[in-house]
Amino acid sequence: xxxxxxxxxxxxxxxxxxxxxxxxxxxxxxxxxxxxxxxxxxxxxxxxxxxxxxxxxxxxxxxxxxxxxxxxxxxxxxxxxxxxxxxxxxxxxxxxxxxxxxxxxxxxxxxxxxxxxxxxxxxxxxxxxxxxxxxxxxxxxxxxxxxxxxxxxxxx
Numbered sequence: 659x660x661x662x663x664x665x666x667x668x669x670x671x672x673x674x675x676x677x678x679x680x681x682x683x684x685x686x687x688x689x690x691x692x693x694x695x696x697x698x699x700x701x702x703x704x705x706x707x708x709x710x711x712x713x714x715x716x717x718x719x720x721x722x723x724x725x726x727x728x729x730x731x732x733x734x735x736x737x738x739x740x741x742x743x744x745x746x747x748x749x750x751x752x753x754x755x756x757x758x759x760x761x762x763x764x765x766x767x768x769x770x771x772x773x774x775x776x777x778x779x780x781x782x783x784x785x786x787x788x789x790x791x792x793x794x795x796x797x798x799x800x801x802x803x804x805x806x807x808x809x810x811x812x813x814x
Contacts (some may be wrong), residue, residue, distance in 0.1 A: 724762040733767045734775050736760055741785070742797045748787045750795030 687693035725743035730736040786799045
């Protein structure tokens with residue numbers, strides 16, 4: 659028997675206990691066959707729940723639509739690159755959309771980091787914040803400079 663589940667033969671019942679969604683599930687039946695049927699039904703519920711969650715995530719935004727972020731040097735750089743991409747220009751993007759796009763690129767930043775940077779970048783004038791379905795969404799307020807170097811002309 660696995661260390662994570664327990665089957666007991668009681669006086670006239672068979673019971674099953676195992677971890678379940680962060681807690682514990684307990685099932686009882688009169689025979690081992692009935693218990694096996696209950697456990698199989700629970701497995702089907704879990705399977706359907708995973709498929710439903712997968713379909714919900716797919717309906718929100720397919721991962722393949724997220725842009726690839728080449729060589730981002732941090733969270734703010736990642737946000738700039740996402741919003742400068744065709745995906746980011748197509749429509750204003752919410753914090754959750756930006757977070758999902760970064761995760762699709764294996765970039766995992768905390769909620770506070772992302773929301774704080776979106777706020778400070780908006781205050782600096784790099785981003786514009788718009789309303790989208792009751793949430794804030796962000797667009798670049800200006801195109802990123804082609805070069806960070808300051809060009810100066812010298813006259814003789």
